[in-house]
Structure formats: C-alpha cells, structure tokens
Amino acid sequence: KAGVTQTPRYLIKTRGQQVTLSCSPISGHRSVSWYQQTPGQGLQFLFEYFSETQRNKGNFPGRFSGRQFSNSRSEMNVSTLELGDSALYLCASSLGGAGDEQYFGPGTRLTVT
C-alpha cells in the first residue's frame, strides 16, 4: 500500500510569510503527527491529530497550527515565518493506538530567507 506522502517536498519562503504543508497518511491510519527536524534541536514533536481532533501538542508557539480532515489528511500551517523555522518538517501516521508504529513521510524541506 502507498506510504505517507508530503507536499511540497521543498519550499522557500521569506520572513513574515505563512506556509501550509500537507500530509496524506497511509490508508486506514487515523493518527497523524508532525515533527520539526533541525541540526541544532533534532527531531521535535509538534502535534498529533486523531480523528480530526488535536490529541497532543508539543512546546511550539501558537504560530504553528494544524488540522486534520475527515479523510485523515492533515495540514500544518506556520504563520509569520522566522528564519529559525527553516527545517525539515516530517509527518508520521499510525493506526492511532498507544505505542503504535509510526510511518514517516519523506518530509518537506522549508527554507526561510
């Protein structure tokens, strides 16, 4: 079956702009989690959505938000971009139970200039 897909794969934005990233989970998976990966901070959890509801949230400012649609596809939005938001944004899907294996997408490389 198809894996997790993320679009776009690469994105260049300028400071102050906003951006929306998209993630399509594996068919049947109801949980979608988002992560930010940077060389300095490593992999950091942003938030998790399950059945269109945000179930968990990491320690990121309110500029980072997300949503999940009824077909489990998820979007992540970052407003008022800062240079420090440059990172690889990864999406992972799972069936949704505690401890379930997560399947990661290839990521979206965001560069803020």
Next chain:
Amino acid sequence: LAKTTQPISMDSYEGQEVNITCSHNNIATNDYITWYQQFPSQGPRFIIQGYKTKVTNEVASLFIPADRKSSTLSLPRVSLSDTAVYYCLVGWNTGGFKTIFGAGTRLFVKA
C-alpha cells in the same frame, strides 16, 4: 517527561554486532521504548519496539532490563547500509501518543 540519553556516535566494521544503549531514567509505567533509523534526507523508519524484557525481529533485538531505566538496541552483523542515525524514543498514551526523540546516535559502519 521521560528524557533519553544516547551516545552521540559510534563506529563499527561490517559483520560486527553493534549495541546502542539508551538511558531513560524517568520512564513511566505506560511508556513504550521504540527505536527508529534515519538516513539523510529521509523520514525515520521504525526498527523495533518493546515494553519490557527482550524483543527480537528480523533486523534487530531490543533488550530492556527489569527496571526499564535503559534499553539496548542490538544490530547483528551490520553492513555499510546500516550507516545511519538511530533514535531511541519513549512514548506514552495520555489520551494520545506523544513522543520524545532522543538526540540520536550516528552509527558509521566501515568496510
């Protein structure tokens, strides 16, 4: 929050067994221990997961002592293609699944 500590890097040779230990002193009762592998410019890939004692699959083994304050990922007979970053993470269910990735261990396998 259960924080994990791993060695920053490790070197090995092809054909050797590699053991990577992760410390998680504050692990909670509901926490699972999961290991992921990541190659450059790719998302992490699940390797193995355990709760206690020992778990083995076709690619690795995971050893968890009784106190669960640490765990060891064992990769038998590594090859050059096992060169990657390995993450130990501890997750729990608080009505959802929240994960904390460690800093990762960069494994370099030499010929």
